[in-house]
Amino acid sequence: RRKRDLMLKVMEEQFPPPVSWTKPEGGLFIWACLPEGTSAVELLEIAIKKKVAFIPGLHFHAAGGGKNTFRLNFSNATEEQIVEGISRLGQAIEKFLI
Numbered sequence: 482r483r484k485r486d487l488m489l490k491v492m493e494e495q496f497p498p499p500v501s502w503t504k505p506e507g508g509l510f511i512w513a514c515l516p517e518g519t520s521a522v523e524l525l526e527i528a529i530k531k532k533v534a535f536i537p538g539l540h541f542h543a544a545g546g547g548k549n550t551f552r553l554n555f556s557n558a559t560e561e562q563i564v565e566g567i568s569r570l571g572q573a574i575e576k577f578l579i
Contacts, residue, residue, distance in 0.1 A: 483560075484555045484556065484558070484560065484563060485505065485511070485555050487555075487560055487563050487564070488511060488553065488555040488563050488567060489502075489504060489511065491563065491564055491567040491568065492511070492513075492567055492571075494571075495567055495568050495570070495571030495572075496513075496567075496570075496571050496574055497571075497574060497575060497578060499515070499516045499578065500513060500514065500515055500516075500574060501513070501514045502514065502553075509554055509555065509556040510552050510553060510554055510555070511552070511553045511555060512538065512550060512551075512552055512553075513535075513550065513551050513552075513553060514549060514550050515549040515550070515551075515574075515577075515578075516549065516578070517549060518549070519548075519549045519577070519578075520548050520549065521535075521537040521538055521539070521548065521549060521550060521551040522537045522539070522548070523577065524551070524573060524574065524577045525537055525551075527573045527576055527577050528569070528570055528573040530573075531569040531570070531572060531573050532569065533566045533569040533570050533573065535551045535552060535553050535570070536551060536552045536554075537550070537551050537552075538550025538551050538552060553567075553570075
């Protein structure tokens with residue numbers, strides 16, 4: 482719960498307003514959603530250059546869709562890594578949405 486809450490807090494601070502996300506009650510992941518018509522796969526290319534990664538959501542939609550979604554895991558990182566990773570991802574999103 483502590484890591485989830487930290488990730489949510491940093492996302493609120495670092496992600497621009499068109500990005501939304503879930504606030505899970507349980508589990509290990511937060512789902513984020515980019516504006517409609519954008520591609521999380523294209524964002525991933527920018528994010529990797531900033532040394533941060535995520536899982537694009539389209540891989541979890543058997544019937545198609547989800548191209549603008551991505552999944553973030555908060556269980557496997559330290560608190561310091563969460564802050565740094567979400568900050569880097571926020572910068573990648575900013576660059577991507579320009």
